[in-house]
Amino acid sequence: MNLDALTRTSGEWLRGTGPESDIVICSRIRLARNLADFPFTNRASDTEKTEIERICRATMDKAGLELDYQSVVNLDALDRQLLVERQLISRELSTGEGPRGVAIGPRENVSVMVNEEDHLRIQVMNSGFSLADVWEQINTLDDQIEEYLHYAFNPQLGYLTACPTNVGTGIRVGVMLHLPALANTKQIEKVFRALHKLNLAVRGLYGEGTQADGDFYQISNQQTLGKSERELIRNLSEVVPQIINYERQARQEWIGQRRQHLHDQVSRAYGVLKTAHTISSSETMHLLSSVRMGVNLGLIDDLEIRTVNELFIHTQPAHLQKIQGEPLEVDERNIARAGYIRRRLASDNQAAEERE
Amino acid sequence: MTCQRCSREASVHLSETVDGQRRELHLCGPCARKAGLTPPDPPPNAALEAIVDHLIVQHVGELVGELARTSCPLCGLKFMDFRTGGRLGCPNDYEAFTPGLLPLLRAAHGASRHVGKIPRKRTPPSRSPRLRLRARLREAISREEYELAAAIRDQLRQEDADQ
Ligand SMILES: [Zn+2]
Ligand SMILES: [Zn+2]
Numbered sequence: 456m457n458l459d460a461l462t463r464t465s466g467e468w469l470r471g472t473g474p475e476s477d478i479v480i481c482s483r484i485r486l487a488r489n490l491a492d493f494p495f496t497n498r499a500s501d502t503e504k505t506e507i508e509r510i511c512r513a514t515m516d517k518a519g520l521e522l523d524y525q526s527v528v529n530l531d532a533l534d535r536q537l538l539v540e541r542q543l544i545s546r547e548l549s550t551g552e553g554p555r556g557v558a559i560g561p562r563e564n565v566s567v568m569v570n571e572e573d574h575l576r577i578q579v580m581n582s583g584f585s586l587a588d589v590w591e592q593i594n595t596l597d598d599q600i601e602e603y604l605h606y607a608f609n610p611q612l613g614y615l616t617a618c619p620t621n622v623g624t625g626i627r628v629g630v631m632l633h634l635p636a637l638a639n640t641k642q643i644e645k646v647f648r649a650l651h652k653l654n655l656a657v658r659g660l661y662g663e664g665t666q667a668d669g670d671f672y673q674i675s676n677q678q679t680l681g682k683s684e685r686e687l688i689r690n691l692s693e694v695v696p697q698i699i700n701y702e703r704q705a706r707q708e709w710i711g712q713r714r715q716h717l718h719d720q721v722s723r724a725y726g727v728l729k730t731a732h733t734i735s736s737s738e739t740m741h742l743l744s745s746v747r748m749g750v751n752l753g754l755i756d757d758l759e760i761r762t763v764n765e766l767f768i769h770t771q772p773a774h775l776q777k778i779q780g781e782p783l784e785v786d787e788r789n790i791a792r793a794g795y796i797r798r799r800l801a802s803d804n805q806a807a808e809e810r811e
Numbered sequence: 812m813t814c815q816r817c818s819r820e821a822s823v824h825l826s827e828t829v830d831g832q833r834r835e836l837h838l839c840g841p842c843a844r845k846a847g848l849t850p851p852d853p854p855p856n857a858a859l860e861a862i863v864d865h866l867i868v869q870h871v872g873e874l875v876g877e878l879a880r881t882s883c884p885l886c887g888l889k890f891m892d893f894r895t896g897g898r899l900g901c902p903n904d905y906e907a908f909t910p911g912l913l914p915l916l917r918a919a920h921g922a923s924r925h926v927g928k929i930p931r932k933r934t935p936p937s938r939s940p941r942l943r944l945r946a947r948l949r950e951a952i953s954r955e956e957y958e959l960a961a962a963i964r965d966q967l968r969q970e971d972a973d974q
Contacts, residue, residue, distance in 0.1 A: 492945075493941075682926065
């Protein structure tokens with residue numbers, strides 16, 4: 456895989472299509488798996504990690520999975536960051552130590568991390584709200600890999616993982632939601648409290664410790680033991696539609712009570728993005744969030760959701776520097792970011808005009 | 812309180828005593844980073860580690876003394892290492908530390924028995940011959956028995972080649 460090409464493309468999960476894709480950006484499932492014959496990554500020597508890497512790569516080849524393997528050790532810091540921004544690897548894999556890597560599917564919907572916290576972290580990600588599809592894909596993938604490996608498994612405790620918070624099914628089921636209206640009206644706090652009671656975790660776009668920039672929230676299960684994969688998926692699948700409804704209601708109330716204000720906010724956000732000459736990452740996320748909601752509410756009609764989704768990712772620091780082809784300081788990035796957004800919006804507007 | 816180097820709100824507060832003189836330092840996030848006073852990114856699993864530590868303290872309190880003397884024969888991890896780092900060392904640890912882990916699993920998951928997918932192939936980890944061989948290899952190296960270590964390494968390589 457040519458990593459530079461990632462700056463010109465977008466993953467399947469950014470397509471902006473699929474069920475409920477006005478609010479659900481993507482659905483993702485991850486499985487944590489370990490080889491029975493090795494210590495977990497944190498306790499393995501570099502020799503053992505090399506061996507684990509070799510076995511996992513060979514397995515993916517034997518299973519005929521058409522994945523492109525990148526050894527993270529061989530990537531420079533910018534490329535690693537690019538993969539993090541792209542949600543293809545975790546920050547932990549990016550900054551880890553010793554032999555490790557990731558195998559990526561052609562449409563970026565599959566990624567298999569090797570020697571992350573667990574030997575294997577298998578991930579499948581689809582655009583929109585489609586957990587059942589994602590489960591089907593990842594379950595098959597897991598079977599194909601298992602065909603050539605001995606997973607660490609114990610009849611009482613299930614799949615054994617480095618951290619006991621993942622043991623059992625080893626599954627993390629998540630959806631990424633765009634909730635600008637709930638965030639704006641502070642009702643999001645209520646949602647958090649309710650989710651917490653249901654044993655579900657809420658995080659920002661780039662995982663723990665990051666703020667929910669752009670009003671994106673990842674909701675995922677915390678329990679992995681004592682319930683089957685399907686039950687855990689069902690739990691989340693039942694909750695998400697309620698949050699979607701809640702967000703839609705909040706948007707309708709907002710537009711009903713303060714239509715002019717909302718329209719003004721959305722148009723101003725769009726205006727700033729179209730004309731700014733320097734813009735920070737956090738202002739960009741904030742404005743794009745308004746614009747994204749504006750498109751979904753029909754307040755903006757010459758812009759595609761896909762473009763907005765891509766802008767969220769392509770304006771991140773590593774993407775920008777790859778696009779510019781040189782390392783940039785913060786101030787330079789802010790200028791490059793504004794320029795990139797202006798060009799993208801201008802060409803999208805032009806495309807919209809030509810379609811008419 | 813504002814940052815001592817710029818006008819932003821300070822978020823990092825440090826105090827130290829040098830030669831009996833107390834000094835205070837108040838910096839915003841960016842200035843503290845520039846001064847090398849904070850790590851560039853929060854550790855990704857800080858939250859999880861805190862949870863694990865909390866659970867251990869709460870739920871295996873009385874057992875801690877006994878568990879402190881336990882270590883895994885295959886990877887050498889001590890239960891106290893797990894308590895500090897929140898990570899287990901090898902698949903066998905789930906057997907080695909069962910009394911310490913079960914209460915923790917019940918607290919974290921509300922359950923202590925797996926229901927769900929079962930792989931078609933299964934190797935009980937404690938009987939995994941290769942995990943055992945690797946443990947012997949590590950032991951041999953630590954005792955500086957290099958001939959034995961070389962023999963074990965050859966045996967492992969041979970098995971890898973046969974796989
Ligand atoms: Zn400052
Ligand atoms: Zn062990």
